[in-house]
Amino acid sequence: MMDLSLHKQLFPLLSLLLILFLSGQRMQAEANNSLQNPQLCEPTKKLFVFGDSYADTGNIRKSLSNSWKDPYGITFPGKPAGRFSDGRVLTDYIAKYLGVKTPVPYRFRKQMAQQLKYGMNFAVGGTGVFDTSTPGPNMTTQIQLLEQLIHDGLYTASDLTNSIALVSVAGNDYSHYLATHASPQGLPYFVASVVNQTTRNLMRIKALGVKKIIVGSLQPLGCLPQVTAFSSFQQCNASSNTLVAFHNNLLNQAVTNLNQSWSSSFAVLNLYDSFMSVLNHPTTHNIQNQLRPCCVGVNSKYSCGSVDENNVKMYRVCDDPKSAFFWDLVHPTQAGWHAVYNKLRTMNALQGIQF
Incomplete structure (x- = not known):
């Protein structure tokens, strides 16, 4: 007859062994299920972002920009975080839209x-495809930063084949050109050079495997x-x-040509039409002030x-920042970006970025 005290000592041990056995069976079943259903272990989709302040989420140095000062970020995340807006960009x-978290800024x-x-x-806010007055990495240098991370093994070839790149060219090259050239006569040639350099950048990103x-x-x-101020924002x-x-015409032509070589790997995000649609029909998007910025200096x-x-x-x-389309003299509010995003969706302009 088994001693009762020994039985009491063995019972917890037997219970633990039973739990471990059942756990092992469940883990084996899950592993088999993953093998039979590869979609269960698909790698996370990645978003790589290049460009300027319309896309920057915190890369610009704090000493260079008001985007790290109040009242930027008051809507999201509730304090200045480097975004050129009161909130999301x-x-x-x-x-x-892609179902991923906002990618981390390179500097963090x-x-x-x-x-x-x-x-x-x-x-990085203020930068362009060429060097501008902002002492930050132009787009060529930004792409080199990703190349270095790939070389260092931070991202693999399989990571890149499951990724999307967003490229923002919001006009800093033109602002810099107009500020440094007395005559605008050469501007058409400069526009062509900006689009040509943008095209080379797109090809270089694609060559990485994106x-x-x-x-x-x-x-x-x-x-x-900053332009409509001369008409009292009218x-x-x-x-x-x-x-x-x-x-935009040159850019569309360039992307069409790229897609002939790379089977629809590129898409133009139609920000012009989406911006204009919201600005022309602001109340549809609950916008009351479409041209007057929400945050301005007390004087020039x-x-x-x-x-x-x-x-x-x-x-x-x-x-009420939610009622304004523009946050400052250049950048939309979170409400403005949200309205543009919703318009892009209704225009089916975002379908081309899925894969």
């Missing part, structure tokens, strides 16, 4: 290593508050938008986020 909405890759599986954002590449068309620069500048149309010496030598704020913020 284009990158956040493209990531949302070591602090946010757990999010590298969603891709990486190399965009599955799909989307490049934003130029938004209506003539409708930005109307867009037609001459500026004519330049935009020329850029200051801008959104400026403070004086006594750290006294020298800007004004509108009562």
Whole structure:
């Protein structure tokens, strides 16, 4: 007859062995199920981002930009985080559409290593395809940063084949050109050079193995508050938008030619039409102020986020950022980007970025 005290000692051990056995059976079943259903273990889709302030989520240095100062970020994430808006920007909405988390900014890759599986954002506010007045990496250098990470083994060939690239070219090259050239006569030739360099950049990203590449068309620069301020924010500048149309026509032609060689690997994100649709029908998107910015300096010496030598704020913020399309003189609010995103969806303009 078994001693009762010995029985009491063996019972927990037997229970533990039974639990381990059943756990092993379940893990084996899950492994077999994964082998039979490869979609259960598909790698995470990745988003790689290149460009400027329309896509930057925190790469620009704090010493260079008001985007790290109040009141930027008041809507999301609730404090300044480097985004050129009161909240989310284009990158956040493209990531949302793809079903991934917003990729980590390159400068925070070591602090946010757990999010590298969603891709990486190399965009820096103020930069262009060429060098501009902003001392940040132009797009060629941004692509080199990804090349180095691939060389270092951070991303593999299989990572790249399951990735999408977003390329933002929002006009900093043109701002720099106009600021440094006395005559605008050479502008058409410069537009062609910007599109040609953009095309080379797209080809270089594709050569890394990225599955799909989307490049934003130029938004209506003539409708930005820094331009419409001359009409008291009443109307867009037609001459500026004519330049935009020329850029976008060349870009569309270039992408069409690329797709003939690379079987529809490239797509143009039609930001021009989506911006104009929202600006022409603002109340449809719950926008009340379509051209007047929400955050402005108290006078021409200051801008959104400026403070004086006594750290006294020298800007004004509108009562309801959700009712404004533009946040500052150049960038949309979160509500503005959300309206553009919804318009892109209804235009079926986002279907081309899936794979």
